Amino acid sequence: MGIKLVELETFLAVAECGSFSQAAESLHVTQPSVTSRVQRLESILGIQLLERTTRRVELTADGTRLAIEASTALRGLFKVIGDLRNETQLARQCVVIAATPMLAALTLPPVIQAYTQRYPSVQVELLDLQYPEALAALDSGAANFAVIAFEPRSERYQRELLWREKMVLVVPAQHPLAKFRSVEPAMLVNYPLMVIEQYRSLRAQIAEVLEQQGLVMPPVKSVGNLNTLLGMLDAGMGVTLLPHVIAKRNDERGTRIVLLEGLDLHRDFGIAYSQKIDQSTAVTSFCEFLRQHMALEAAETSAKA
Template sequence: MKIRQIETFLAVAEAASFRRAAEVLHRSQSAVSAHVQQLEEELGLPLLERTTRRVSLTPGGKVLLGRCKSLMADLNAVAQELKEEATLRRGRVSIGTSPSISTHRLPPIVAAYQVQYPGITLELHEAFASRMYDDVLERVTDFAIGPRVDGLKDFDIRTVIVDPVVAVLPATKPWLDRKTVRLDDIAREPHLAMPRGTAIRAVIEDSFRRRGVVFEPRFEVIHQQTLFSLVEAGLGVTVLPLMSVPPQRGNYVVARLRTPEITRDVCLVTLKGKSLTPAAARCAEMIVSTLQAQFRRK
């Protein structure tokens, strides 16, 4: 049996019509009839019952249909896998991300992907949340990993992890050995913060507002690492996502916020209705699975 004959038989069986099968396959009706006839001659039994009104399956045709549908699905899956593997040997993937993720978490994952797929050219676009989403919309990036922004309609946004917000405090009394703090405990301390327009700043301001406190930071900086340096120098406290905290911590205390507990969603952001290339999909999958594994251990 030849694959083209099986393909033709399946099309006729599913359409219950030689004419409609010919249209689906973009072949002449005579070619479709010839393929089915050749298959019947090779098997030595009729597969289809033909009348002037319809085409139906014989008992033998029903058996062949069941077996061949599974066979063709497997063949198509193998062909798709091989095509995807071929595209992973070359190409380009552009990743959008926020600073809280790109500073410490993303570089090892990107490096591992580059080792596994050396033929793929990677681009990394770091931006605050609003710009990060714009880059996906304008197709500057294939996808983004970053904080959720509500009220946007052009994106598919999938939560990857729920990232707790923590207080970063000077390694002095009364903060030494603190594992948790309440927002009220630090509300009157001098605060250090990211600028307005960043996702984390909006979360913090909203949390303070709910407690009846106006958030007025002492210093605003654009780099998160500067916040840690300012805390180490004893100039105040800061509130940041846990993901922002370096793996090798400096001379400061990191305490979970309680009463209220504050979290943010870290999401995979793609353009609605647009499929990722195999290379981009594999990259996104690696980032998502690695981040989820890291946070399951916490």
């Protein structure tokens, strides 16, 4: 049985982090997956690569040797992959973007339309993916970069903040909270809260504020994508949190925007690149166009405020 590239990458992540759980977090996979990959690698090689101490995971002598050689080999491999991809894409003038569904549906289409009108020779492909799949597309080279909401930092990616969105409460038009322009977090305790899975950190912020007031977080339903969330909202299954610009664009669905008092809830959005692969001229050009577009939108929003 041959050694798989993902097993070497996983082993190096554990070696770098000194922890199976931290390696799993950096790779966006489960800890059992990390353990299984490393165990399979050790089984194929017939040696022990790692040993657990009370505080962290340490490399054995064989593990140290493999880590040095594998790291050098993978850097060389990723450089060749990047060079070949850039040469091909430069000839074709192709840009491949990975984006989460909300951004792929509402934020990026007008940017891509404006860019391709200005640069008709450049082909722009948009991959509509869930957050883990968007990062996987970066890792595999299937996408040049990703436009995503930023989660806790991973050193595997170079990130550039482009804009920050205020989060607002969105409720059905006939909901008891719809008559208010703003509400305090305590008013949420009687209503189920529905959130996209990536908004777990916002849910934690609300829970902390409620706990300080001696209140219990309302039932929370996590969903995988925006369309499901909006369908549940239309059905009156609860209230939700959305970036303000997304909430405004869904006004015609018969929903109401309600501000949350005493809470600074926001999401940071921007570009994420793989640190392993250099970017082509076409990709650099599109990213600069995106920066300018988002800066202009931010200026227009500030002027209207």
